[in-house]
Amino acid sequence: MGQLNFSNIHKRFGAAEIIKGIDLEVEEGEFVVFVGPSGCGKSTLLRMLAGLEEVTQGDIVIDGVKVNELPPVKRGIAMVFQSYALYPHMTVFENIAFPLRVERTKEEELRKKVEAAARILQLDQRLEQKPGQLSGGQRQRVAIGRAIVREPKIFLFDEPLSNLDAALRAEMRIELTKLHKRLKATMIYVTHDQVEAMTMADRIVVLNGGEIAQNGAPLELYHKPENLFVAGFIGNPKMNFLPVTCKGAGPDGVKVEYDGRTITVPVAPRQGMEGRRLTLGIRPEDIQIGKGELDIPVAPSVIERLGANTVVYAALPGSDTENYCALIAGSAPVRAEETLETGVFAKDCHLFDEGGVAFERQVEMTEVDPELLVATG
Amino acid sequence: MKSNAMIDRYRWYEVIGIYAGVLLFLTFVLAPFVEGFLVSLKPLTYLFSSPYKFWPQNASFDAYFTMWERVPLLGRYIFNSILISTVGTIIGVILITPAAYAFARFDFRGRGPLLGAFLAVNMFSGAVLLIPLYRLMRSFGLLNTYFAMIVPGVAFVIPTGIWLLRTYMLRIPQELEEAALADGASRFYTFRRVILPLAMPGISVVAIYAFLTIYAQQFIYALTFNSKTEYMPLPVGLYAFFGRQDVIWNELMAASFLGVLPVFVVFIYLQRYLVAGMTAGALKT
Numbered sequence: 001m002g003q004l005n006f007s008n009i010h011k012r013f014g015a016a017e018i019i020k021g022i023d024l025e026v027e028e029g030e031f032v033v034f035v036g037p038s039g040c041g042k043s044t045l046l047r048m049l050a051g052l053e054e055v056t057q058g059d060i061v062i063d064g065v066k067v068n069e070l071p072p073v074k075r076g077i078a079m080v081f082q083s084y085a086l087y088p089h090m091t092v093f094e095n096i097a098f099p100l101r102v103e104r105t106k107e108e109e110l111r112k113k114v115e116a117a118a119r120i121l122q123l124d125q126r127l128e129q130k131p132g133q134l135s136g137g138q139r140q141r142v143a144i145g146r147a148i149v150r151e152p153k154i155f156l157f158d159e160p161l162s163n164l165d166a167a168l169r170a171e172m173r174i175e176l177t178k179l180h181k182r183l184k185a186t187m188i189y190v191t192h193d194q195v196e197a198m199t200m201a202d203r204i205v206v207l208n209g210g211e212i213a214q215n216g217a218p219l220e221l222y223h224k225p226e227n228l229f230v231a232g233f234i235g236n237p238k239m240n241f242l243p244v245t246c247k248g249a250g251p252d253g254v255k256v257e258y259d260g261r262t263i264t265v266p267v268a269p270r271q272g273m274e275g276r277r278l279t280l281g282i283r284p285e286d287i288q289i290g291k292g293e294l295d296i297p298v299a300p301s302v303i304e305r306l307g308a309n310t311v312v313y314a315a316l317p318g319s320d321t322e323n324y325c326a327l328i329a330g331s332a333p334v335r336a337e338e339t340l341e342t343g344v345f346a347k348d349c350h351l352f353d354e355g356g357v358a359f360e361r362q363v364e365m366t367e368v369d370p371e372l373l374v375a376t377g
Numbered sequence: 378m379k380s381n382a383m384i385d386r387y388r389w390y391e392v393i394g395i396y397a398g399v400l401l402f403l404t405f406v407l408a409p410f411v412e413g414f415l416v417s418l419k420p421l422t423y424l425f426s427s428p429y430k431f432w433p434q435n436a437s438f439d440a441y442f443t444m445w446e447r448v449p450l451l452g453r454y455i456f457n458s459i460l461i462s463t464v465g466t467i468i469g470v471i472l473i474t475p476a477a478y479a480f481a482r483f484d485f486r487g488r489g490p491l492l493g494a495f496l497a498v499n500m501f502s503g504a505v506l507l508i509p510l511y512r513l514m515r516s517f518g519l520l521n522t523y524f525a526m527i528v529p530g531v532a533f534v535i536p537t538g539i540w541l542l543r544t545y546m547l548r549i550p551q552e553l554e555e556a557a558l559a560d561g562a563s564r565f566y567t568f569r570r571v572i573l574p575l576a577m578p579g580i581s582v583v584a585i586y587a588f589l590t591i592y593a594q595q596f597i598y599a600l601t602f603n604s605k606t607e608y609m610p611l612p613v614g615l616y617a618f619f620g621r622q623d624v625i626w627n628e629l630m631a632a633s634f635l636g637v638l639p640v641f642v643v644f645i646y647l648q649r650y651l652v653a654g655m656t657a658g659a660l661k662t
Contacts, residue, residue: 052555073561085556089574098570099560150560 002028002153002186009058018044020210031180033189035197036207042190050079050156078147079156084139086131093127096145117145137168157189206230228356231281237325242280246273263294265349267359281350287326292343299339417630444628454614465530465591470584477542495536507601514602525602530591538583545579581650592640611636
């Protein structure tokens with residue numbers, strides 16, 4: 001139980017259209033992450049699913065039942081809020097028990113359920129404390145506990161980790177993944193953090209401006225972004241975009257020119273592209289020092305040494321801002337303001353047309369388990 | 378707690394200036410109380426001695442005992458005052474709390490104009506409306522009852538009470554209610570289990586405000602709408618000390634102080650709630 005279906009969902013606030021027609025299927029037991037920049041409509045979509053926001057147009061169907069007009073509790077969902085929304089005047093026990101008290105569950109059964117949830121979340125020792133006495137991570141767990149006791153078909157998370165510090169966030173990510181494995185429930189998770197999306201999701205739905213930019217498994221999005229937006233959004237540091245001119249297309253791919261040098265990118269060719277302005281996408285981690293199939297000499301302006309890696313920022317010729325970024329070895333001998341030879345290989349490159357739509361890459365991703373490229377439940 | 382923060386450091390002349398300012402204003406505010414108290418300690422004959430002596434000679438608390446004999450209903454007046462204020466406060470809080478919640482959370486037609494009207498009501502003192510109120514009371518047959526004094530008092534605390542409590546309730550995060558809604562709680566259940574406990578400091582402020590206001594305002598309603606001696610609150614009852622020929626000033630002052638006492642106690646005991654409630658949420662804690 002927990003199969004979900006959005007069909008042609010629209011949401012308008014007055015004249016502003018926030019959600020512009022979303023179609024999406026979520027399989028039972030899937031962990032789906034909605035990700036996108038602020039204002040892309042991801043939270044609105046979640047709130048419509050939760051029943052906190054009305055649907056302007058379209059149908060939300062859970063397990064074959066249209067739920068548009070149903071109150072939240074009848075939809076079989078439980079939601080975890082960004083601010084945790086714990087009741088400050090109640091103990092942890094009463095907070096977790098709240099949904100059961102609403103249902104007038106018998107005291108004995110209620111106690112059993114709350115204690116079971118507390119055990120899963122390691123809150124057994126905290127049941128008599130008030131939320132104010134807990135740390136951020138513990139509060140988060142209480143909020144999850146309150147969702148668990150209801151035994152919902154679908155869990156909804158609205159940016160649940162964004163109030164935590166970086167170390168705790170990494171810890172909670174692992175806990176949430178374990179929780180998903182353990183409960184085998186459908187989970188819908190909203191975040192603006194692509195790391196959270198990449199690490200936890202079975203499937204990522206990237207939203208931009210109220211529409212789905214791409215929908216797929218994390219590594220599918222990473223290796224085969226369908227458009228410039230997804231290419232720029234997934235991956236950290238951000239993908240580099242170089243303006244190139246198309247010089248022809250053949251069975252090997254599309255030949256493009258950058259700054260007088262050419263490279264043939266192995267992508268599905270299209271006809272009649274000669275002379276067009278295209279965008280070459282290169283991930284910072286695919287750039288190496290020295291020669292490649294396309295050489296890009298730059299003068300680094302800022303160098304960040306992270307220990308494991310070094311991040312090099314530079315301005316491409318004809319630009320004032322640092323729009324070129326390379327992720328290289330931690331001990332790489334680079335210095336600011338000294339010209340650095342960088343190179344890339346054609347198989348690592350992405351290519352986008354004037355409309356920002358990607359040419360499909362034809363690379364054999366032999367090192368990637370093919371199952372990881374297909375979204376599975 | 379001694380603060381060592383740099384912002385709390387003053388030079389000696391700044392400290393003197395601050396205290397001089399405080400003293401000046403306190404003199405204006407407290408002088409009548411001091412004089413009243415001193416008068417209550419003086420025997421009546423010394424009150425009109427010439428030249429007038431500020432500090433009492435032969436000071437005694439006699440007036441605090443003799444006043445009960447001269448005005449036998451004094452105890453009843455004090456009881457009436459407290460009864461009117463207490464009942465008024467309870468009715469006020471019962472009416473204000475749900476109304477404030479509605480004004481804080483429900484988006485209904487006319488909410489803005491109504492809130493504006495509530496502020497406007499404060500521009501009229503009860504005195505302006507005495508005659509219409511009198512006619513109203515007469516038509517309802519409420520003249521010469523406790524209710525004649527309670528109802529107008531309550532009516533005049535409701536608008537400000539709603540404003541105070543609404544502001545407080547607006548600070549309760551909406552996500553708490555959404556969480557309760559998502560967990561299947563009804564509006565009323567959420568109000569009872571979540572909003573009410575969290576709004577308690579705000580409700581205390583409103584209750585204190587209502588009690589103090591009704592206590593202070595009952596005089597004018599009692600004077601107009603009630604002629605039964607046994608229902609009189611203290612401020613009106615004090616007229617009993619005005620004799621045919623002379624006024625028993627020392628006992629009058631003694632009774633006044635006794636009358637201020639309940640308000641004073643309420644205020645001392647609850648003023649920290651008042652301050653905390655009025656500034657709550659101003660800073661994130």
